Structure formats: structure tokens, C-alpha cells
Amino acid sequence: MPDIVGWSAKEPLPTKVLDSLKSILNSGKIIVYPTNTLYGIGASIHSEPGIRAAHEAKKRPENIPFLIMASEEQIKRLCQIPEIAFPFFARQDILITAILPIKNVPDSIQHEGTLAVRLPCSELTRSIVEHIGPITSTSANLHGKEPPITCQEAMGQLGEDVAVYIDSGEVGGTPSTLIDFTGEKPKVIREGALSPDELRKIYG
Numbered sequence: 001m002p003d004i005v006g007w008s009a010k011e012p013l014p015t016k017v018l019d020s021l022k023s024i025l026n027s028g029k030i031i032v033y034p035t036n037t038l039y040g041i042g043a044s045i046h047s048e049p050g051i052r053a054a055h056e057a058k059k060r061p062e063n064i065p066f067l068i069m070a071s072e073e074q075i076k077r078l079c080q081i082p083e084i085a086f087p088f089f090a091r092q093d094i095l096i097t098a099i100l101p102i103k104n105v106p107d108s109i110q111h112e113g114t115l116a117v118r119l120p121c122s123e124l125t126r127s128i129v130e131h132i133g134p135i136t137s138t139s140a141n142l143h144g145k146e147p148p149i150t151c152q153e154a155m156g157q158l159g160e161d162v163a164v165y166i167d168s169g170e171v172g173g174t175p176s177t178l179i180d181f182t183g184e185k186p187k188v189i190r191e192g193a194l195s196p197d198e199l200r201k202i203y204g
Helices: 017-028 048-058 070-080 083-090 122-133 150-159 196-203
Strands: 004-006 033-034 039-042 094-103 114-118 164-167 177-180 187-192
Touching: 004 177, 017 033, 017 070, 017 122, 017 164, 033 122, 039 094, 039 150, 048 150, 070 114, 083 094
Parallel strands: 004 164, 033 164, 094 177
Antiparallel strands: 033 039, 094 114, 177 187
């Protein structure tokens, strides 16, 4: 049976829990955790078995890449940062997923020389990526099904394919806005939690 950890997204996870999650992810298993938009599946980006487990849990084709959750320092090691993407790192509400050109990224998570990245969206997610390293942040649903806004919904879809569920209650419910920063100008690939008016204020 999966373990369930109840914890506020506003607080970092205890070191004992983080150590346990690190061991779980490094062994090729997956977790479910809250973002400020939806619940996501977490697998270590450096674990091929973990990436496969995330695809299998979602029943999603492996040729569809995952976006990841990582700190600014981690993203800068993984990706090139075009000048047009600088405002992405200034966002405090973190409702954006940025597509960036890669530097050194495992083949299993990159797509045609690019990587989709999110910054930590809460103290909880920040504690995970800073203690463990970058993890996947794909929504915790079966491929083609409704993305979950509660841990219970994620459990109903993914069941025992997940080692640990982190339950922080109901979350926002709208996917992050996906922006491609690999061209001369930012390009919205998927509209989401950040409104068009807010985007215009940030990027013009």
C-alpha cells in the first residue's frame, strides 16, 4: 500500500521525510505531490526506471516528454537561459512552465533539444527539489483523464503505482501557462493559470 503524508504546502517537509523520499525516488519509484495548480507525479530526472514508472502509471506514450520541477540554480545547470526568459525567474506566484534550450539533460526528459521547467511553487516543493534534485511535474492523472486537484482524486486514478502520496488539500485546478522561450519572442503554447493580460504586462 502507498504511504500517505499529510503536510501543508506552506511548510518545508521534515528532513526525515525528505530523506525517505530521496531513497524512494533514487530507487526508481514515484511520488505524487501538490503544486499550486494541480497534483503532480514526481520521478527523479536521473532515474530511468523512475521515468518509465511515471509513464506506466499515467499509461502515457514514452515519446511525450515530461516537464520538470527544479530550482533556479538547477535549471541554469540543465538549460540555456535566453534573455527573453529572465522575467520567468522573477515570478513569485510561479504559474508558468518555461520551454528552454538544453545544456546537459537526460534523453528521457528532453524534447528536440528543449526542456519544460517549473520553479518550486511552495515551501513544500522547494524543500523537495533542494534536498533531492529535479523531479518530474507531470499531472497525476491517467493519460487523457481529468487532472486531479486533490490527493484523493490522484489516488483514485493512479492507485498503488505510486509509492508515496503527499496530501496538502485542494489546489488551484488550472494547469500552468506553458511558454516557449526558444525563439526570438516568447510564444504561448498552452494557456493556463496566468491570464493573457498578466502575460502582456510581463512580456509585452
